[in-house]
Amino acid sequence: MKIIFHLFVHFSLLMFVSCYGDNGYDPLENVLKIQRSRRKTQNHASKEDVTAEYSYSPVYVGPQDGLKDADKITELPGQPAGVEFDQYSGYVTVDPNHGRALFYYLAQSPVNSSTNPLVLWLNGGPGCSSFGNGAMMELGPFRVNADNTTLSQNKYAWNKVANVLFLESPAGVGFSYSNTSSDYQTGDIQTAKDSYTFLVNWLERFPDYKTRDFYLAGESYAGHYVPQLAQLILQNNKITNQTVINLKGIAIGNAYIDDETANTGMFDYFWSHALISDEIHEGIVSNCNFTEVGTITAACDDYQSQATTARSNIYIYDIYAPLCSPSSNSTPSISEFDPCTQNYIYTYLNTPAVQQSLHAKPVQWESCNTLIGLYWKDMPFTVLPVIQDLMASDIRVWIYSGDTDGRVPVTSSRYSINKLQTSVKTPWYPWMYEGEVGGCVVGYQNLTFVTIRGAGHFVPSYQPARGLAFFSSFLEGKLP
Ligand SMILES: *[C@@H]1O[C@H](CO)[C@@H](O)[C@H](O)[C@H]1NC(C)=O
Numbered sequence: 001m002k003i004i005f006h007l008f009v010h011f012s013l014l015m016f017v018s019c020y021g022d023n024g025y026d027p028l029e030n031v032l033k034i035q036r037s038r039r040k041t042q043n044h045a046s047k048e049d050v051t052a053e054y055s056y057s058p059v060y061v062g063p064q065d066g067l068k069d070a071d072k073i074t075e076l077p078g079q080p081a082g083v084e085f086d087q088y089s090g091y092v093t094v095d096p097n098h099g100r101a102l103f104y105y106l107a108q109s110p111v112n113s114s115t116n117p118l119v120l121w122l123n124g125g126p127g128c129s130s131f132g133n134g135a136m137m138e139l140g141p142f143r144v145n146a147d148n149t150t151l152s153q154n155k156y157a158w159n160k161v162a163n164v165l166f167l168e169s170p171a172g173v174g175f176s177y178s179n180t181s182s183d184y185q186t187g188d189i190q191t192a193k194d195s196y197t198f199l200v201n202w203l204e205r206f207p208d209y210k211t212r213d214f215y216l217a218g219e220s221y222a223g224h225y226v227p228q229l230a231q232l233i234l235q236n237n238k239i240t241n242q243t244v245i246n247l248k249g250i251a252i253g254n255a256y257i258d259d260e261t262a263n264t265g266m267f268d269y270f271w272s273h274a275l276i277s278d279e280i281h282e283g284i285v286s287n288c289n290f291t292e293v294g295t296i297t298a299a300c301d302d303y304q305s306q307a308t309t310a311r312s313n314i315y316i317y318d319i320y321a322p323l324c325s326p327s328s329n330s331t332p333s334i335s336e337f338d339p340c341t342q343n344y345i346y347t348y349l350n351t352p353a354v355q356q357s358l359h360a361k362p363v364q365w366e367s368c369n370t371l372i373g374l375y376w377k378d379m380p381f382t383v384l385p386v387i388q389d390l391m392a393s394d395i396r397v398w399i400y401s402g403d404t405d406g407r408v409p410v411t412s413s414r415y416s417i418n419k420l421q422t423s424v425k426t427p428w429y430p431w432m433y434e435g436e437v438g439g440c441v442v443g444y445q446n447l448t449f450v451t452i453r454g455a456g457h458f459v460p461s462y463q464p465a466r467g468l469a470f471f472s473s474f475l476e477g478k479l480p
Pocket residue numbers: 093096098099100101179
């Protein structure tokens with residue numbers, strides 16, 4: 001009953017707003033509430049090893065001939081002059097029987113494209129669009145201007161140093177879709193499998209990238225997607241007779257990776273950043289047991305609601321940022337993030353000419369698909385065991401964190417790393433960028449932790465220059 005009630009409340013709430021943080025809309029929080037209440041009622045057993053669910057059989061590979069040329073973007077409407085890189089976008093079918101296809105956007109590097117690595121970028125949610133959020137608001141080559149129709153170049157775009165592939169995942173998110181509506185009831189395991197099938201097919205379409213160094217990066221709920229996909233790739237690489245994917249490393253930012261530390265770190269952050277009172281914090285500390293076997297009591301629920309109310313007029317994804325309001329002056333500048341950007345993106349991406357130029361199906365594009373999150377089927381309590389596996393597998397594992405995010409704050413990342421119990425190799429130090437502290441860094445055994453100072457949840461939106469400096473270091477495999 002309780003679950004149905006929750007579903008109903010969230011459903012009705014979410015029909016109106018679908019941008020991260022707008023009017024308090026918080027996709028991750030909504031999904032976690034549902035998952036936690038399910039755990040309460042289901043006596044959910046811990047599933048430590050998600051690979052147990054995967055068994056290898058060759059994945060579907062469709063014909064890709066001619067599709068690369070067809071996917072080339074001539075020009076995006078309103079694009080500025082002097083664009084010196086190639087862009088591609090289109091669909092890759094991952095299940096021909098169900099008619100399920102994932103949409104991607106590739107921004108190649110302007111210089112050294114043929115030698116720069118390939119990076120797959122994933123946004124979280126679950127349910128949020130990697131193209132609309134990741135590419136158009138964060139690290140992609142363009143930002144939509146306040147006129148909703150023209151674009152500016154982002155001089156700190158990550159395609160300066162890598163060929164960046166944005167994937168709308170799973171089906172139902174952004175421009176990705178399925179002709180079988182039951183596919184929209186999905187979860188972590190199906191998402192990883194589809195992303196893997198996508199990659200195998202995409203590499204057939206773009207064979208130049210088959211042996212290129214490959215990295216996975218993402219933020220927020222991609223703290224699940226990225227490690228899980230990395231684990232699946234490494235596992236399949238050992239047994240596949242299809243393409244071996246040359247995975248070299250992963251980076252996850254403000255990543256939701258462990259439900260306990262997500263909670264404890266968040267409330268400690270709210271308190272230490274003066275967003276909630278001593279009483280509420282104390283109430284949470286003494287009444288809430290956030291471990292997997294802990295029970296969430298009514299008293300705990302009550303204190304959590306008080307915390308939500310206390311911080312409700314704060315933009316939780318970047319706690320010192322202004323809100324988008326009709327009276328706010330638009331500042332069309334890359335280094336000063338415009339809090340109304342999501343509205344411009346929404347209008348731009350729902351323009352028929354824009355959808356056509358992208359080779360997208362004509363649809364009502366949404367920043368986040370709320371229903372996907374509501375029906376999410378499987379979500380392990382923690383992915384720390386997956387991260388531990390990756391750390392022992394010789395790929396680069398970086399955890400980064402914008403330190404003004406209240407949603408998956410830097411405290412949660414630090415508590416999660418403590419749980420990994422890895423030893424320090426290079427002790428904490430502040431890293432410098434253009435004469436200022438860019439953040440801090442700790443080098444652990446097989447793991448690097450980097451903060452980006454003054455950045456919220458969407459690191460490259462708020463601190464584009466520091467974000468690019470961090471990302472370049474990650475690709476070079478050198479501490480910043
Ligand atoms: C979904 O159905 C439409 C209409 O029949 C079809 O054109 C399209 O190719 C299908 N998508 C996939 C991925 O099979």
